[in-house]
Structures are given as structure tokens and as C-alpha cells.
Amino acid sequence: MTHGKSFEPKPYSNPYLVGVGLGLVLLASFLIMGRGLGASGAASTLVAVSVEKIAPEHASNNNFYKEYLGDGSTNPLKDWLVFEVLGVIVGGFLSGTFAHRIKLTTEKGPNVTNKQRLIYAFIGGTIMGIGAKLARGCTSGLALTGGAVLSLGGWAFMFAVFGGAYAVAYFIRRQWL
Amino acid sequence: MMPYYKFEYFGFDFSLVIAFIIGIGFGFALERGGFGNARILAGQFYFYNMRVLKVMFSAIVTAMLGLFYFAWIGWLDLSLVYIGDTYIIPQIIGGLILGIGFVIGGYCPGTSFVSASTGRYDGMIFILGIFFGIFLFGEAFPWIESFYNSTNMGRVTLPDFLGISYGMVVFLVVLMAVGAFALAGWGEKVMSKKTGRGVE
Numbered sequence: 001m002t003h004g005k006s007f008e009p010k011p012y013s014n015p016y017l018v019g020v021g022l023g024l025v026l027l028a029s030f031l032i033m034g035r036g037l038g039a040s041g042a043a044s045t046l047v048a049v050s051v052e053k054i055a056p057e058h059a060s061n062n063n064f065y066k067e068y069l070g071d072g073s074t075n076p077l078k079d080w081l082v083f084e085v086l087g088v089i090v091g092g093f094l095s096g097t098f099a100h101r102i103k104l105t106t107e108k109g110p111n112v113t114n115k116q117r118l119i120y121a122f123i124g125g126t127i128m129g130i131g132a133k134l135a136r137g138c139t140s141g142l143a144l145t146g147g148a149v150l151s152l153g154g155w156a157f158m159f160a161v162f163g164g165a166y167a168v169a170y171f172i173r174r175q176w177l
Numbered sequence: 178m179m180p181y182y183k184f185e186y187f188g189f190d191f192s193l194v195i196a197f198i199i200g201i202g203f204g205f206a207l208e209r210g211g212f213g214n215a216r217i218l219a220g221q222f223y224f225y226n227m228r229v230l231k232v233m234f235s236a237i238v239t240a241m242l243g244l245f246y247f248a249w250i251g252w253l254d255l256s257l258v259y260i261g262d263t264y265i266i267p268q269i270i271g272g273l274i275l276g277i278g279f280v281i282g283g284y285c286p287g288t289s290f291v292s293a294s295t296g297r298y299d300g301m302i303f304i305l306g307i308f309f310g311i312f313l314f315g316e317a318f319p320w321i322e323s324f325y326n327s328t329n330m331g332r333v334t335l336p337d338f339l340g341i342s343y344g345m346v347v348f349l350v351v352l353m354a355v356g357a358f359a360l361a362g363w364g365e366k367v368m369s370k371k372t373g374r375g376v377e
Contacts, residue, residue, distance in 0.1 A: 007359040012228075019231060020239050022232060023235060025206055029199050032180045032195055032199075033196075035188050040311075047311045051312070054315075061320065063344070064314070078358050081190060086200060087196065087197040087200020088201075088207070088268060090201050091206075091207075091291075092290065095204070095206075103296050104298070109332040112193065116221075118306065121284075122302050123282065124280075124283060124304070125289070126307070128274075128303075129309065130314050131272065131274030132286060132310075132311075133271070133314040134274060139275075141284065142272075144236060147237040147241070148237050148240035148244065149260045150335040151261060152335055153261065153264065153330075153333075154310060156273065160271075160276065162274070164273035166276075168281070169222035170257070175222060176367060
């Protein structure tokens with residue numbers, strides 16, 4: 001019954017090949033646009049636009065939101081990173097589809113319930129949002145992109161990310177192992 | 178001459194089309210690497226799956242070498258490639274916080290988008306968490322603004338900071354990456370023997 005087997009999820013690709021492929025995408029972005037990749041900036045734009053919709057005066061008094069809202073001459077959602085992230089969502093879906101890896105599920109270790117895992121995901125996401133904004137970028141925009149252009153801040157950030165993660169990994173091993 | 182956008186080969190509206198296409202490549206690569214899956218990403222922090230390190234460093238080395246050679250040949254004006262200013266203390270503290278969020282939540286922002294688009298509920302909830310965290314940061318911004326803007330060192334790169342040539346730093350980064358790959362392979366072998374867990 002080879003037919004059924006062909007719809008099994010395929011194994012993930014060789015990490016070094018993926019890395020070279022990702023590096024070429026990043027290089028193309030530098031060569032065509034003069035800038036690298038990003039992710040958290042698009043989320044910031046969405047948050048700033050939402051706050052502005054609900055409380056316009058509050059948003060306009062805040063330098064953080066203002067940076068993402070611009071001067072009002074263009075729609076803030078017409079933003080390079082917003083369109084890039086829309087591409088990320090489509091690209092991930094395409095790759096997952098070709099490899100039969102699209103599945104409605106929750107990824108977790110065997111010793112936690114789905115509910116516990118989702119609570120961890122929300123808390124982790126919240127902490128990550130704060131950290132990414134304080135550092136002015138995330139793993140894509142600062143570590144990967146800043147790493148390739150040899151930015152001092154990018155490299156310092158990258159080591160700090162690994163440092164922070166390894167420092168607390170032991171205490172939450174139950175979630176993953 | 179590259180970067181094309183800086184030399185006005187096309188305008189802002191078309192740059193959004195480029196953004197979308199580059200994003201597709203980015204998301205595709207992340208999913209191929211297994212980064213839509215929190216268990217693969219978290220494996221990095223327990224030494225049983227070193228994919229994050231392998232993919233990240235081979236991507237950095239590839240793009241770094243590409244930039245170096247394109248500039249050396251003279252096809253690329255490297256001074257027009259955006260390098261953000263370094264704010265060393267907020268960036269180190271932000272990195273530590275982000276790393277803690279990474280191991281608790283299982284994703285970083287880019288990988289959570291891939292995770293959500295391939296059907297993972299934890300990725301979707303993680304994204305909501307990011308929005309909430311950014312909102313908290315935005316609301317607290319008036320109080321942390323001075324720290325946020327502290328220790329600005331300007332557009333400083335490793336060659337500037339270390340006082341050695343660009344080519345030498347590139348060479349050292351390649352050496353470090355090769356060393357890290359060797360260590361990662363060795364670490365995975367040791368861990369799989371110890372825990373009986375194969376490399377996923």
C-alpha cells in the first residue's frame with residue numbers, strides 16, 4: 001500500500017542545506033532591497049494600528065506607537081515587514097503542504113497537557129514580545145540579519161538569547177522532555 | 178549597482194511585492210528546517226537537536242560571504258546596506274528576556290508565523306502572546322524610554338569594534354561556525370546515547 005504511505009509527513013530537510021537556502025534568501029534581500037529579514041516589526045505595526053483605532057489620542061502621545069504609525073501620509077500597514085510576514089505565512093504553508101506536514105495539533109512534550117502547553121505558549125510569547133521590542137529586533141531581524149552584516153548589537157544579542165534560554169531551560173524541562 | 182532599491186531601479190509599491198516574495202522564501206526555508214515545530218526548536222536548549230544552531234550559523238555564513246564577495250567585486254555598495262545602531266545594554270537585556278521567552282513559549286516571532294500557518298495551536302496562541310507583550314511594552318514605553326535609548330554606540334560593526342579588517346572577521350566567523358557545527362554533531366551523539374533519544 002504505497003499510496004497511503006505517500007501522505008505521511010516527510011522528514012525535515014538537511015539543516016545545512018536549509019541554512020544555505022535561508023542564507024541565499026537573506027542575501028537576496030540585502031542585494032535587492034539593502035535590508036535584511038524581520039518578523040517582530042510587523043507585529044508591532046499591527047499593535048500600534050490597533051491601539052490607534054481604539055484610542056487615537058493615547059497612541060499619538062506615545063513615541064513607541066508613533067514610530068510605527070508614521071506621519072499619517074501613508075497607511076502604516078503598507079509596510080515592508082508586514083508584506084514580508086504575509087509571505088512568510090504563505091511560504092510556510094506551501095512548504096508544509098508539499099511535505100504533508102500541515103496538521104491541526106499542539107506541539108509539546110509528553111508530560112504536559114495541551115492546556116498547560118498553550119498557557120506556556122502565551123506567557124512565552126508575551127515575554128518574547130517585550131524582549132524583542134527592548135532589543136529592537138528578534139531572532140530574524142537582529143540575530144540573523146545583524147549577524148550577517150556583522151553588527152555588534154546583533155552578535156551581542158544573539159549570545160544573550162542563547163544565554164537566557166540555556167539559563168532557564170532546566171526549570172521548564174518538563175514541558176519539553 | 179546593488180542594492181537595487183537604493184539605486185531606484187523600482188519604487189516603494191514594487192518593493193512590497195519583493196517583500197512578499199522574499200517572505201515566501203523565508204517561510205519556506207523555516208518550515209523545511211522544522212522550525213514550525215516547537216519541539217524541534219526547544220531541542221536546541223536541551224542539546225538533543227542542534228538544528229537551530231546549524232541552520233542559523235550556515236545562513237549567517239552564507240549571507241555574510243555573499244555580502245563580502247559582492248562588495249569586493251564591486252557590485253554592491255555595502256554602505257547602503259542597512260545596519261541598525263547598537264544600543265548595547267538594552268540589546269543584551271532584551272536578548273536575555275527574549276531567550277527566556279523562547280524556551281518557555283517554544284518559538285520566536287518568525288517561526289511562530291510558520292507554526293500557525295501549518296496548523297499548530299501553540300504557534301497561534303504564541304502570536305497572541307507576542308501582540309500582548311508588545312502592547313505591554315508600548316504602554317510602559319514612557320517609563321522605559323530613556324533606558325531604551327541608552328548606550329547608543331551608533332552603526333558599529335565587529336570589524337570597527339575589534340579593530341581588525343572586515344576580511345579577517347569574516348574568516349574568524351567561518352572558523353567559529355565550523356567549530357560550532359563539529360561541537361553540535363558531537364553533542365547530539367552524546368545526548369542520544371545518554372537519553373536513548375535519536376536525533377529527530
